[in-house]
Amino acid sequence: MGTDDAPATEVAGAVRALVELREDVEIVLVGDRSSIEGALEEHSGYPSERLHVHHASERVLPEDRAAKVLRAKPDSSMVVGLKLHGAGEVDAFISAGSTGAVMASSLFLLRPLPGVERPSVATVLPTATSPTVLIDSGTNVDCKPEQLRQFAHLGAVYAKDILGAENPRVGLLNIGEEPGKGDELASEAYELLAADEHLNFVGNIEGRVVIEGRCDVLVADGFVGNVLLKFYESVALFVAGLVQKELVATGTELDLEHALRTLDYSEYGGAPLLGVNGVSIICHGGSSPKAIMNAIRVAAQAAREDMVADMREEFSARVQEGALE
């Protein structure tokens, strides 16, 4: 019930997922049953035996305070869906509702994995080559170096299980290439990352090379991560807009969408909250059905690969071992 025109977009995305994705995917739509069934009437020819509706009478609104949702709206689609996941009745949870509310509710209902100090929202950035997992992308600010090291491990498991990166290259967002560059946080985090034998650390990544895709995981404090992420989306749109204007002014035909398909965020299926006991994926409120479908694809992949078990293992073994304390 989270997209701007819920539940139509969620329903359209789910139907498309049932048709296009692997047949092991079953979908439970959580929300107002009559609205959902109404939206489903627009669709036909999909394997409806793999689609279920679970009624929830309430809906989290953007103005609801994130920390209060659990108590104020216990029968909201968000809380009910997360509880289904927490109880093991579904293998993953997806929401296009308010990011803060999904995070707060996921943290409470799924709990952090043992050893994870700060679960973190990651976002997959399109680059000129392979996609990069940016972690943290806005959840945690004023991080400590050790937390950045933990982000690296969370991101590395995601890059491996979901993006198929065999030995994920981990980079640190910084303002210079050499060790010792950057602010206190970055220069200390560099030391920890470089000393961690369980990470394939490739060093500092400057703002100007982020776009080259030199790493599979880009580690950053959530402040700079969030600025980078939001700026990226807006600059790409702005530049595309300038080109579009010139195309119109000169009466030139060009399939701009095709030209810029590399930048299509909807391919990457939402932003996962990593480091909790479960798969919780956050989508934009303005998601398209395609973006919802891709979030379902990623969620199914996370379940198939048992990503959460991999993270639990990473933290019980490799991360603890790498801790310098």
Added chain:
Amino acid sequence: MGTDDAPATEVAGAVRALVELREDVEIVLVGDRSSIEGALEEHSGYPSERLHVHHASERVLPEDRAAKVLRAKPDSSMVVGLKLHGAGEVDAFISAGSTGAVMASSLFLLRPLPGVERPSVATVLPTATSPTVLIDSGTNVDCKPEQLRQFAHLGAVYAKDILGAENPRVGLLNIGEEPGKGDELASEAYELLAADEHLNFVGNIEGRVVIEGRCDVLVADGFVGNVLLKFYESVALFVAGLVQKELVATGTELDLEHALRTLDYSEYGGAPLLGVNGVSIICHGGSSPKAIMNAIRVAAQAAREDMVADMREEFSARVQEGALE
């Protein structure tokens, strides 16, 4: 002697400046006299009576350590040029040499203005509307809130004197719009900026709206400022490259340079080091003659407006008064 093909680019830029800019501009080219005179032979039809050459036998190289330049290369074009400015023989200094070396030498030879804790390199960002002065763009990391407030004043004088913004709108780069958002630095800086009656503070600016040009001065710690700046240049180039590829693939003609002229950094004439007793402007090593000409235009404007006196006054009056300590 700082551009990648010095002194040809500097000479070409200077000649163009003498032809295109106001006639009060006189230029002193500092560097190896014979190389400069050789490069000048390529040009004719310019008012040579306003062009002077001042010999300097050494040249600062990228590998020279910034802090050592002053002692190691006292007869470098950089040091000699800055000394001419310090002695009042020229009204401004421009270099396309190593940023660190220009900064270190400028700080030592020109000295910070009274009350300025950290002189700061600003960069003018092209936006969808009017340009934005980003300060700090990479000089100072691990800043304190009060230092960000000082950046705001430095940037405001620059925006007024150089960009003609009457009552410069000051924004704070942050990860949310409301007061209280962000990390410790940003939320505390917000308080200081909002309480300073001498600033036209317009609030927090998120990554996604930087491109809209909602403020004339965008205040940030140099870490995030530098990431933003370098990322901007690279994303714009990347998107343009995708479009270019599609144009070639489809055999379509479009003047992409014209379409993207808004993004042309060379219009803004280099990055000024603000908060010192002088005008010191740093250009890219890869600057074009046009970029050098525009740096000269900005330098001349700073001299005409007596920008340094305005900053001195700002710091002796308004900034001190606004200090909450």
